[in-house]
Amino acid sequence: MxxxxxxxxxxxxxxxxxxxxxxxxxxxxxxxxxxxxxxxxxxxxxxxxxxxxxxxxxxxxxxxxxxxxxxxxxxxxxxxxxxxxxxxxxxxxxxxxxxxxxxxxxxxxxxxxxxxxxxxxxxxxxxxxxxxxxxxxxxxxxxxxxxxxxxxxxxxxxxxxxxxxxxxEDYAKGRCFQNAAVETPAETVLKAPVYRPVFKSFTKPALKGGALTDSEPEKPICKPKHDPNAPGALVMPRPTTDHQWLYNKSGSPLVDVVIDPHLTNHLRPHQREGVVFLYECLMGMRLPGRCGAILADEMGLGKTLQCVCVLWTLLRQGPYGGRPVLKRALVVCPGSLVKNWAAEFNKWLGRERISVYTVDQDHRVEDFVSSPLCSVMVISYEMLLRSVDQLKELDFGVLICDEGHRLKNSNIKTSGALTALSCERRLILTGTPVQNDLQEFYSIIEFVNPGILGTSAAYRKIYEEPILRSRQPTCTEEERCIGEERASELFRLTGVFTLRRTQEIINQYLSERIEWTVFCKPTELQLRLYGVLLATRPIRACLSGASTHTYTHSPHLACINALKKLCNHPGLLYNTLQEKSDEMYEDGMMELFPEGYSTGAFSTADSGKLLVLTDLLSAIQVVLVSNYTQTLDILQDVCDHIGYKWCRLDGQTPVAQRQRIVDSFNSPHSSSFLMLLSSKAGGVGLNLIGASHLVLYDVDWNPANDIQAMARVWRDGQKKTVHIYRFLTTGSIEEKIYQRQVSKQGLSGTVVDLSKKAEHSSFSAEELRDLFSFDPNTTCLTHDLLDCQCTGDGNTPGFGKEIKEDIGRTCQLGRHSDSTVSFPQRVSMSELMHWRHFSGGVQSYDDIYLNHAHKHITYAFQSTTSKSQTTV
Ligand SMILES: [Zn+2]
Structure with missing residues (x-):
């Protein structure tokens, strides 16, 4: 030795x-x-x-x-x-x-x-x-x-x-570990959809010496279900010989799988690609022996339609002897979307083609078997937990989890129940980028393709720890390199079965969108109360804290909420203060309200934003969005008072009623002039294209909520120009939240992460000082901050100066998220320099509705999005 x-x-x-x-x-x-x-x-x-x-x-x-x-x-x-x-x-x-x-x-x-x-x-x-x-x-x-x-x-x-x-290289990428780790096919990029120009309709395989070759069509054994040569036909890729060895042991003839032309006609190019991708994944053609996939397309790109296409295809066709790949499919989704899924199947395929079984109080899982016409079951996550034993009895060929980022915590019961279904083909649908958190990422990957990243412990050592270490400012050059290599290797391994496209790719099909940020003049009452609130004990206490201290609990959240309520309507503040138990309550405060001020008799004239709103509402169908149920109550009262017919969707609306409300609102004969919508209600699938005007009455910390609200109106299928109005009370906390939003991501930004909690809960002392300050004299704090030299005449200001972008999004993969989160002051709002700026003194806003509200507006910004680009 x-x-x-x-x-x-x-x-x-x-x-x-x-x-x-x-x-x-x-x-x-x-x-x-x-x-x-x-x-x-x-x-x-x-x-x-x-x-x-x-x-x-x-x-x-x-x-x-x-x-x-x-x-x-x-x-x-x-x-x-x-x-x-x-x-x-x-x-x-x-x-x-x-x-x-x-x-x-x-x-x-x-x-x-x-x-x-x-x-x-x-x-x-x-x-x-x-x-x-x-x-x-x-x-x-x-x-x-x-x-x-x-x-x-x-x-x-x-x-x-x-x-x-x-x-x-092998060490840096981590390939030397886990010998058994999957060999990914050489071609890992998404293949272009296959448009096969001419192809023999009939094929007969001859299994000789391991190769399956097409022989001349002597006798027709199997025909494709649809004509692969028809113009625009979408033909699925043929399985490789390896695949045939694995899955076609009996040597059945190869048959082309062609998407039903009834569906193909509705597909956008990116959806055709998506259907091919899903087909390849679920068939185990992209990764030998693995049949899982993640479709993480952003909201509005038609994830449901792509799924309907691939399910319908697999339920009716297959490459081997034409035998259908699936007998039954299971779709699991949030309760609010169950009816929506059934409606989508019916919309694209018609009731005569497919019958979808939705599980609810009256339709139990057990009865599915006795409904032989149904091949697709749709069930909510809640129902799934209750009936997992019955579900196990049924043999589902594919499992689709809508809003699948819910499975990110592998410990929760739902994942356990789903894993128990022992179904190999698993598809996760999510509009959220999945790689924000490396542990969640692992859970999701582990669910769709178990074992592909090794054990949880190995994943932590080989990927997670090196990647996180490489993002520490103190890491060595070597650690940084290894971390980056491991991250890219992780993406390569999982990218084979993950597809994410952003909304930009469909902007060209969408109608024009005109977006306004309207700065509304606060009323005298609001100004007075704002001043008093800022001088209250809780706010002073927040401000006197040591500058290094970070607040994570009230009272600052109570203070912020009080200010936001006041901006929406003083009456909301009045209601809380009346209870006297409110932290913000101080002696003498109630005297500021006019004599006889009482619950239920709030005047429109007390709120600047409400004044703008009532002027803005004329003969147009509008969706009116607020984060607060109480605000919706006030708006509802106002509508009743004026005599506008409204309908309403919020967290309390029973799931069973939602679809009916939506359908009746979208109908051309709708009598409802206005939809009152809670920004948190309704789930992603809510489609309100009956309206082309949308008002965001208040502003949320999380821009994703606003984008989601907009996408209910500005989406595929909308033919009219969409008008978005965002209301902010001039000089108030709302402007500051808005600035923070703009800094966090571009307003037309595409990254939607609804999984993040909307309410921001941690602030530095400096941030609080900024939030709790108020300038009663400004006409637009945001324009002041931009340092824009324009005269506010609506002409494009262009670039005054290039301002450094600050990326506040946290993504654990990649290097761009290292920026420490500090409250953006004058940075990162450069996008607003592309917008048109209108001062309150301008003659016309180029918007007949806004012109009505002219006298209550101190400033307005406007941008137009059309045909995949932002113009001004
Ligand atoms: Zn300007």
Whole structure:
């Protein structure tokens, strides 16, 4: 046995302090230096080797001339002094090894595979899940550098034998772990949809010598269900020979799978691609032996239609002898969407083609079997939990989880119940990007394609920890490289069965959208009360806090809510104050309200925004959105008072009634002039294209809520120009929340993350000072902040100055989210410089409805979105 006499742990500490060596030529495309070669036994030159190898960052520019050489050496010297642990700065080498407990027996009993990381004079032994299982030090660096197959080494109490060298790339990407990890097909990019021009209709396979070849069509055995040669036909890709070996053991003839032309006619190009993608995933054609998929298209791109297409196809057709791939399909979705799913099936396919079974009080799971005409069951997550035992009896060929980001916490009961259904084809639908949190990401991936990322422990060691470490500001160059490589490897592995497109791709099909931000003049009463509120004890207490303190609990939330209520209508504040238990209540406050002020008799004239609203509402059908039920109550009273017919959808609306309300509102004969909508009600699928005007009466911390509300009206199928009006009380907390929104993401932004809690709960003292200040004299605080030099005549101001963008979104993969979250003051609102600015003194707003409300508006911004671009 050669070289088995590696130093023991006891004598192995001689190399703890590395000698300072001038940098020599690096092993890999390092800088050419004129220094003498280091002694063979010296530690290798400390270069951030991975950075060199992986990023091809040439360091040669650093090393021209003596001065730079000196600086380079100096920098390395500094690294030596400050580094901890020191070995990080040596070039690491990686070996695949076998290990066993040290023994003198001749025949070793190998315990398992492992990865040996050798660096300088030290080694770390990692098991195949990335865990450290041994360390050693004091070896000869030159020896460690050139280990080759068959050599042995003692590491801790373990003996290892080298099996081979692992490349830097394989280590960085983490591929050396989990040997069994999936081989992904070479072609991982989404294939373009297949439009097969001419193809033989009839095929007969001949299973010879492992290859399945098409023979001449002597006898028609199977015909495609639809004509693959028809213009615009969408033909699914044919399975590979490997796939045929796996799934066509009986050698049935190959038949083209063609999407029902009835459906194809409705598909946008991105939906055709999506259908092919889903088909390939569910058929196990993208990843051998795996049939899971994630469709994470943004809201409004037609995820449901794509699913309907692929389900209908698989229920009726199949590539092998034309046999349908599925008998039954199960769709699980939030309760509010159950009826919606059934309606979508009926809309695209018609009741005569498919009958969808929706589980509710009257339709139990057990009765599904006795409804032989039904092949699709739709059930809510809540019902699923209650009837999981009955569901297990049924054999579903595919499981679709709508709003599937609910499964992100793998511990919750729902995931358990779904996993118990033992259905291999699993499809998650979500409008939320799934990679925001690496643990949630794992849960979702694990659900659709179990085991693909290894065990939870291995995933943490191999992906999560290195990626998170690489995002720490204190990480080393090597850690950063490895983290980035692991992240991109993770994306590569999961990208094969994940598809996400953003709304931009359909903007070209959408009607024009004209968006207004309307700054509404606060009334005298609002101004007075605002001043009093800012001087109350709770707000003063918030402001007097130490500047480093971060508030996570009330009273600041109570203060913010009081101010927001006041902005919506003083009456809302009156109601809370009347109870006197409210934290904001102080003696003398009630006297500010006019004499005889009472619940139920609120005047329109008390709220600036309400004044604008009542003027704005003329003969148009409007959706009116608020975050507050109480505000909706007031708006409802106002409508009654004026005599407008309204309908209403909020959290209290029974699920069973929603679809009826929506249908009657969208009907061209609708008598409802106005839809009162709670921003949190209704789920994603709510479609209100009957209206083309939408008013956002108040502003939410989370821009996703506003975007979701807009998407109810501005969506595929809307033919009219859409007008959005966002109301803000001038100078108030609402403007500040709006600014924060704009900074967080562009207003036309595409990242919708509804999973994040809307209510922001943590603020720095500086943020609170800004929130709790008020300028009664400004006509538009936001315009003041923009530093815009325009005259407010509605002409495009253009770029006054380029302002640095601040990305506040947190995404754990990728480097762009490192920015510390600070309250944006003058930054990141550059997008608003593309909008038209109208001061209150302008003659006309180019909007007949706004012109009505002219005298209550202090300022307005406007932008137009049309045909996939923002113009002004
Ligand atoms: Zn301006």
């Amino acid at each position: 050669r070289r088995s006499g590696a130093p023991s742990q006891l004598s192995g500490n001689t190399a703890k302090k590395p000698r300072f060596m001038p940098p020599g030529p690096a092993k890999n495309n390092g800088p050419p230096l004129s220094h003498p070669q280091p002694e063979p036994s010296a530690p290798p030159p400390p270069t951030p080797a991975l950075g060199n190898v992986l990023l091809n960052k040439s360091k040669s520019t650093l090393c021209h001339g003596r001065l730079t050489n000196f600086l380079f050496c100096f920098a390395i010297a500094v690294l030596y002094i400050t580094a901890d642990p020191f070995f990080v700065y040596f070039k690491a080498r990686y070996y695949s090894v076998m290990w066993c407990k040290a023994s003198s027996r001749k025949h070793k009993r190998w315990e398992g595979d492992a990865v040996l990381v050798a660096r300088g004079r030290t080694v770390v032994l990692k098991d195949m899940e990335g865990r450290d299982i041994g360390r050693g030090a004091g070896y000869k660096a030159s020896e460690l550098e050139s280990l080759c197959e068959g050599q042995t080494l003692m590491v801790g109490g373990k003996q290892i034998e080298v099996m081979g060298v692992i490349s830097d």
